[in-house]
Amino acid sequence: MFEHRCILKTFAAALLVAMLITLPAAAQSTVPVDVKPGDTIEIGQEEIVLELVDLRNQSTLNPITELRQYKMDDPAMQVTKVIPVNDDTYVKINSRSLGGTYGRYYPYNAKDGVIKNSIIFVQAPPTVTMQPVTATPTGPPTTMATPATPAETTATPTTQIPLSPLAAIGALGISLFVYMAWFQRR
Numbered sequence: 001m002f003e004h005r006c007i008l009k010t011f012a013a014a015l016l017v018a019m020l021i022t023l024p025a026a027a028q029s030t031v032p033v034d035v036k037p038g039d040t041i042e043i044g045q046e047e048i049v050l051e052l053v054d055l056r057n058q059s060t061l062n063p064i065t066e067l068r069q070y071k072m073d074d075p076a077m078q079v080t081k082v083i084p085v086n087d088d089t090y091v092k093i094n095s096r097s098l099g100g101t102y103g104r105y106y107p108y109n110a111k112d113g114v115i116k117n118s119i120i121f122v123q124a125p126p127t128v129t130m131q132p133v134t135a136t137p138t139g140p141p142t143t144m145a146t147p148a149t150p151a152e153t154t155a156t157p158t159t160q161i162p163l164s165p166l167a168a169i170g171a172l173g174i175s176l177f178v179y180m181a182w183f184q185r186r
Contacts, residue, residue, distance in 0.1 A: 032090055036118035043102070044124030045095050052088040055117040064088040064107040073104045074112045081105075095123065129131040131160065 032051035035041065042051070052064050065088075068083040081101045085091055088107075102123050107115045 035119055040120040040122055043093060043095055043098055043121050044122035044126075047092050047094040050091040050093060050106060052085065052091055055115060056088070057112040057115050060112055062109050062111045064109055064115070066108040067105040067119075068108050069101060069103055069105050073118075075106055075116075089184065093121075102182070144179075 030049060032049045033041070034051050034054065036054050041048075052067075055064060056062060064085050066085055067083040068079050071077040071080050081099070082092070083097060083105070085107075095156075098121055102121045104118050104120050105116045109115075
């Protein structure tokens, strides 16, 4: 009887630790970034959430319905790209949303027209992590030449996917199941 209570307390504590570790990472992408006029925003493959309220016309406070890019960054010229905005307090955007069209964007709504409070979207630098490479010699040692410039060195890029809370809880449940099976054998 005592062992089962101990197991349940251990499981509850491990579950709490798993939730404390994984929930901040899961909630990180849902916090909107407050965008001010003239801001430069780095856009990568991961979706970020923007709050565009400060870009509204301050005299009317009408919500923004589109972000528009114009030829030569001039609102008097032709529109080259339109990003629809359903809710200017919570706009999800990533590199696919822009379709590779980075640059200056102007907020727009039908009542106010083009609002001069522009923002600039730039491509986020790629995240590259270095992986150690070990080599096993297969022949006689050779002399290695050093590269002439640092640009000649290459790194192996890796993609890291964050661990979802559900996966962490599932792994914890499986490990508890294995632990209980081992404990029952004793």
